[in-house]
Amino acid sequence: MAHKLAFIGFGVVGQGLAEILRDKKEELKQGEGFQGVIVAISDLMKGSIYHPSGLDIDTALRVLKETGSLENYPKTPGLVTGWDSLKTIRETNADTIIEVSYTDVKTGQPAINHCKAAFESGKNVVMTNKGPVALAYKLLSEIASKHGVYWGFEGTVMSGTPALRMPIATLAGNDITEIRGILNGTTNYILTKMEVEGVSYEEALKEAQELGFAEADPTSDVEGYDARYKIVILSNYVMNAPLTVEEVSCKGITDITLKDIEDAKTEGKRWKLLAKARKEGDKVIASIAPEKVDVTDPLASISGATNAIAYECDLLGTVTLSGAGAGKVETGFSLLIDLITIDRERKLVNI
Numbered sequence: 001m002a003h004k005l006a007f008i009g010f011g012v013v014g015q016g017l018a019e020i021l022r023d024k025k026e027e028l029k030q031g032e033g034f035q036g037v038i039v040a041i042s043d044l045m046k047g048s049i050y051h052p053s054g055l056d057i058d059t060a061l062r063v064l065k066e067t068g069s070l071e072n073y074p075k076t077p078g079l080v081t082g083w084d085s086l087k088t089i090r091e092t093n094a095d096t097i098i099e100v101s102y103t104d105v106k107t108g109q110p111a112i113n114h115c116k117a118a119f120e121s122g123k124n125v126v127m128t129n130k131g132p133v134a135l136a137y138k139l140l141s142e143i144a145s146k147h148g149v150y151w152g153f154e155g156t157v158m159s160g161t162p163a164l165r166m167p168i169a170t171l172a173g174n175d176i177t178e179i180r181g182i183l184n185g186t187t188n189y190i191l192t193k194m195e196v197e198g199v200s201y202e203e204a205l206k207e208a209q210e211l212g213f214a215e216a217d218p219t220s221d222v223e224g225y226d227a228r229y230k231i232v233i234l235s236n237y238v239m240n241a242p243l244t245v246e247e248v249s250c251k252g253i254t255d256i257t258l259k260d261i262e263d264a265k266t267e268g269k270r271w272k273l274l275a276k277a278r279k280e281g282d283k284v285i286a287s288i289a290p291e292k293v294d295v296t297d298p299l300a301s302i303s304g305a306t307n308a309i310a311y312e313c314d315l316l317g318t319v320t321l322s323g324a325g326a327g328k329v330e331t332g333f334s335l336l337i338d339l340i341t342i343d344r345e346r347k348l349v350n351i
């Protein structure tokens with residue numbers, strides 16, 4: 001059965017998923033029995049289109065590229081334009097909302113309201129937007145569960161690298177007492193470029209933006225706010241330990257100079273923006289801060305937009321996972337694996 005999708009936001013990540021659905025259409029159908037049909041796209045500036053029978057992905061991407069507006073999509077009978085995000089969520093025939101709008105690091109809005117509206121309309125949500133998961137995990141999980149719908153957010157931490165699904169699925173039974181990781185691709189890219197190529201901070205940040213790694217407002221990356229959201233998500237979801245954003249001390253990389261990086265090199269060390277969370281009794285102590293790590297530390301060898309995370313488990317010891325932390329296709333994939341999971345669960349229920 002076709003899985004009908006509506007996109008809220010259609011920037012780097014949204015277009016990344018759309019391209020995957022176009023390019024892997026046959027492979028996904030043959031291999032997984034997965035058939036994703038985009039029925040709607042609603043974006044703040046790029047416009048909004050809806051067709052209950054489905055939109056042609058290639059045409060939508062081409063029209064957007066050539067004209068800058070989705071609303072120049074060919075006028076076919078049944079095509080609706082101009083619906084805002086909430087109307088798209090509530091009134092389209094989508095099964096699942098793909099929430100890939102802007103992450104607001106203060107309020108998590110309007111994405112929190114997008115999730116509520118979707119769940120209350122009986123629609124699943126898959127998202128890479130970190131705000132709702134970091135700020136309203138408990139409330140939104142309860143609403144989703146009450147309405148019997150699925151909420152997937154694998155891409156909120158380490159893009160498509162299974163930093164959330166892997167521990168939940170395969171480390172179950174362990175108590176995860178500590179997490180330590182590099183959780184922001186943009187800052188790791190900047191620090192690597194500064195160290196390896198002697199590129200200035202500004203130039204390296206510009207490159208990270210051009211490559212689609214950075215947040216719409218890169219202050220979130222360089223000041224550590226993005227990594228702070230991610231450690232809160234990990235604490236609540238993976239460590240099952242309540243933690244709020246306000247409880248995490250946070251310092252970014254904006255003070256680190258090329259000289260600091262050179263000095264660290266002479267000491268056999270490397271600057272990394274580390275995210276840490278440690279259980280202490282029934283509390284979690286968490287921080288985001290740049291640290292000089294020894295070159296022998298496994299996290300020291302993680303370069304560019306790659307991320308890594310070490311889970312300290314009571315039964316298994318340290319388990320370390322590394323992989324993409326950002327990027328168009330990599331994050332698009334995180335949404336695809338959530339969509340595939342919905343379909344697999346649907347099939348199990350129907351057995």
Ligand SMILES: NC(=O)C1=CN([C@@H]2O[C@H](COP(=O)(O)OP(=O)(O)OC[C@H]3O[C@@H](n4cnc5c(N)ncnc54)[C@H](OP(=O)(O)O)[C@@H]3O)[C@@H](O)[C@H]2O)C=CC1
Pocket residue numbers: 008009010011012013014042043044045046085100101102103110128129130155156159212213214215216325326327328331
């Ligand atoms: N890029 C990456 O590697 C990763 C990104 N993420 C997260 O995924 C999300 C998307 O990222 P990315 O695609 O890179 O960001 P972009 O800025 O490229 O895209 C976001 C899109 O959302 C649109 N938008 C903003 N607010 C609304 C709204 N209220 N309703 C509808 N559309 C809206 C923007 O519109 P417009 O610009 O037209 O005004 C923009 O087109 C973000 O939350 C980000 O934190 C997570 C993991 C990795």
Ligand SMILES: N[C@@H](CC=O)C(=O)O
Pocket residue numbers: 156158159183184185186187213214215221226325326327
């Ligand atoms: N801006 C973020 C994108 C992924 O969450 C990063 O650089 O890691």
